[in-house]
Amino acid sequence: xxxxxxxxxxxxxxxxxxxxxxxxxxxxxxxxxxxxxxxxxxxxxxxxxxxxxxxxxxxxxxxxxxxxxxxxxxxxxxxxxxxxxxxxxxxxxxxxxxxxxxxxxxxxxxxxxxxxxxxxxxxxxxxxxxxxxxxxxxxxxxxxxxxxxxxxxx
Numbered sequence: 001x002x003x004x005x006x007x008x009x010x011x012x013x014x015x016x017x018x019x020x021x022x023x024x025x026x027x028x029x030x031x032x033x034x035x036x037x038x039x040x041x042x043x044x045x046x047x048x049x050x051x052x053x054x055x056x057x058x059x060x061x062x063x064x065x066x067x068x069x070x071x072x073x074x075x076x077x078x079x080x081x082x083x084x085x086x087x088x089x090x091x092x093x094x095x096x097x098x099x100x101x102x103x104x105x106x107x108x109x110x111x112x113x114x115x116x117x118x119x120x121x122x123x124x125x126x127x128x129x130x131x132x133x134x135x136x137x138x139x140x141x142x143x144x145x146x147x148x149x150x151x152x153x154x
Contacts, residue, residue, distance in 0.1 A: 035069035096122045
Protein backbone atom coordinates (compact mmCIF):
# COMPACT_ATOMS: atom_id res chain seq x y z
CA UNK A 1 0.00 0.00 0.00
CA UNK A 2 2.85 2.39 0.76
CA UNK A 3 4.07 1.98 -2.82
CA UNK A 4 0.90 3.64 -4.19
CA UNK A 5 1.46 6.97 -2.46
CA UNK A 6 3.97 9.43 -3.88
CA UNK A 7 4.88 12.44 -1.79
CA UNK A 8 6.29 15.54 -3.43
CA UNK A 9 8.44 17.75 -1.32
CA UNK A 10 8.22 21.53 -1.65
CA UNK A 11 11.75 21.66 -3.11
CA UNK A 12 10.57 19.44 -5.97
CA UNK A 13 7.70 21.74 -6.92
CA UNK A 14 7.78 24.67 -9.28
CA UNK A 15 5.75 27.29 -7.49
CA UNK A 16 3.83 29.17 -10.18
CA UNK A 17 3.86 32.93 -10.09
CA UNK A 18 1.74 35.33 -12.08
CA UNK A 19 4.69 37.46 -13.08
CA UNK A 20 8.28 36.26 -12.60
CA UNK A 21 9.47 39.87 -12.65
CA UNK A 22 7.63 40.63 -9.42
CA UNK A 23 9.81 38.36 -7.26
CA UNK A 24 12.26 40.00 -4.83
CA UNK A 25 15.78 40.03 -6.27
CA UNK A 26 14.60 39.87 -9.88
CA UNK A 27 12.37 42.91 -9.39
CA UNK A 28 15.17 44.90 -7.75
CA UNK A 29 17.64 43.88 -10.47
CA UNK A 30 15.28 44.87 -13.29
CA UNK A 31 14.58 48.24 -11.65
CA UNK A 32 18.34 48.88 -11.50
CA UNK A 33 18.83 47.77 -15.11
CA UNK A 34 16.02 50.03 -16.33
CA UNK A 35 17.41 52.95 -14.31
CA UNK A 36 20.86 52.52 -15.86
CA UNK A 37 19.35 52.46 -19.36
CA UNK A 38 22.25 50.51 -20.82
CA UNK A 39 20.10 47.76 -22.38
CA UNK A 40 16.99 48.01 -24.51
CA UNK A 41 13.68 46.70 -23.23
CA UNK A 42 13.81 44.01 -25.90
CA UNK A 43 17.21 42.82 -24.65
CA UNK A 44 16.04 42.93 -21.02
CA UNK A 45 13.05 40.80 -22.02
CA UNK A 46 15.38 38.24 -23.59
CA UNK A 47 17.55 38.15 -20.47
CA UNK A 48 14.58 37.73 -18.13
CA UNK A 49 12.63 35.39 -20.40
CA UNK A 50 9.66 37.69 -20.99
CA UNK A 51 8.41 39.87 -23.83
CA UNK A 52 9.37 43.48 -24.43
CA UNK A 53 5.75 44.41 -23.65
CA UNK A 54 6.11 42.84 -20.19
CA UNK A 55 9.23 44.91 -19.56
CA UNK A 56 7.40 48.03 -20.75
CA UNK A 57 4.45 47.38 -18.40
CA UNK A 58 6.89 46.71 -15.55
CA UNK A 59 8.68 49.99 -16.30
CA UNK A 60 5.37 51.85 -16.23
CA UNK A 61 4.28 50.20 -12.95
CA UNK A 62 7.56 50.95 -11.22
CA UNK A 63 8.45 54.25 -12.90
CA UNK A 64 8.72 56.00 -9.53
CA UNK A 65 11.17 53.41 -8.21
CA UNK A 66 13.17 53.53 -11.43
CA UNK A 67 13.43 57.33 -11.24
CA UNK A 68 14.53 57.10 -7.60
CA UNK A 69 17.31 54.64 -8.47
CA UNK A 70 18.30 56.83 -11.45
CA UNK A 71 18.49 59.85 -9.13
CA UNK A 72 20.67 57.97 -6.63
CA UNK A 73 22.98 56.72 -9.38
CA UNK A 74 23.41 60.27 -10.71
CA UNK A 75 23.99 61.56 -7.19
CA UNK A 76 26.68 58.96 -6.60
CA UNK A 77 28.33 59.85 -9.90
CA UNK A 78 28.27 63.54 -9.00
CA UNK A 79 29.81 62.80 -5.59
CA UNK A 80 32.67 61.04 -7.32
CA UNK A 81 33.36 64.05 -9.54
CA UNK A 82 33.07 66.76 -6.86
CA UNK A 83 36.80 66.95 -6.31
CA UNK A 84 37.40 67.48 -10.04
CA UNK A 85 37.21 71.21 -10.63
CA UNK A 86 36.96 70.66 -14.37
CA UNK A 87 33.68 68.75 -13.95
CA UNK A 88 31.89 71.99 -13.07
CA UNK A 89 30.87 74.25 -15.97
CA UNK A 90 31.35 77.46 -13.97
CA UNK A 91 34.88 76.41 -13.06
CA UNK A 92 35.73 75.73 -16.70
CA UNK A 93 34.35 79.11 -17.77
CA UNK A 94 36.34 80.85 -15.02
CA UNK A 95 39.51 79.11 -16.19
CA UNK A 96 38.88 80.20 -19.79
CA UNK A 97 38.31 83.76 -18.59
CA UNK A 98 41.54 83.71 -16.61
CA UNK A 99 43.44 82.45 -19.66
CA UNK A 100 41.93 85.14 -21.90
CA UNK A 101 42.79 87.86 -19.37
CA UNK A 102 46.40 86.67 -19.03
CA UNK A 103 46.82 86.52 -22.81
CA UNK A 104 45.39 90.04 -23.21
CA UNK A 105 48.35 91.36 -21.21
CA UNK A 106 50.85 89.84 -23.66
CA UNK A 107 51.06 91.20 -27.19
CA UNK A 108 52.33 88.35 -29.35
CA UNK A 109 50.72 86.43 -32.21
CA UNK A 110 50.70 83.25 -30.07
CA UNK A 111 48.99 85.03 -27.14
CA UNK A 112 46.27 86.31 -29.50
CA UNK A 113 45.81 82.77 -30.82
CA UNK A 114 45.45 81.36 -27.28
CA UNK A 115 43.06 84.16 -26.29
CA UNK A 116 40.85 83.51 -29.34
CA UNK A 117 40.87 79.77 -28.60
CA UNK A 118 39.71 80.48 -25.02
CA UNK A 119 36.94 82.79 -26.27
CA UNK A 120 35.83 80.19 -28.77
CA UNK A 121 35.80 77.51 -26.06
CA UNK A 122 33.54 79.72 -23.92
CA UNK A 123 31.17 80.26 -26.83
CA UNK A 124 31.04 76.49 -27.44
CA UNK A 125 30.51 75.84 -23.72
CA UNK A 126 27.56 78.25 -23.66
CA UNK A 127 26.11 76.93 -26.92
CA UNK A 128 26.53 80.23 -28.76
CA UNK A 129 28.23 78.67 -31.77
CA UNK A 130 26.05 76.90 -34.35
CA UNK A 131 26.51 73.19 -34.88
CA UNK A 132 29.42 72.33 -37.11
CA UNK A 133 28.53 71.33 -40.63
CA UNK A 134 29.79 68.17 -42.24
CA UNK A 135 31.86 68.48 -45.40
CA UNK A 136 31.47 65.69 -47.92
CA UNK A 137 34.73 64.89 -49.65
CA UNK A 138 34.37 62.88 -52.84
CA UNK A 139 36.86 61.26 -55.17
CA UNK A 140 35.55 62.99 -58.31
CA UNK A 141 37.99 64.68 -60.66
CA UNK A 142 37.41 68.39 -61.07
CA UNK A 143 38.45 70.26 -64.23
CA UNK A 144 38.91 74.01 -64.26
CA UNK A 145 38.72 76.20 -67.34
CA UNK A 146 40.15 79.69 -67.42
CA UNK A 147 38.23 81.67 -70.00
CA UNK A 148 40.21 83.98 -72.25
CA UNK A 149 43.65 82.41 -71.78
CA UNK A 150 44.83 79.71 -74.17
CA UNK A 151 46.05 76.48 -72.54
CA UNK A 152 49.46 76.79 -74.17
CA UNK A 153 50.10 80.17 -72.48
CA UNK A 154 49.77 78.74 -69.01
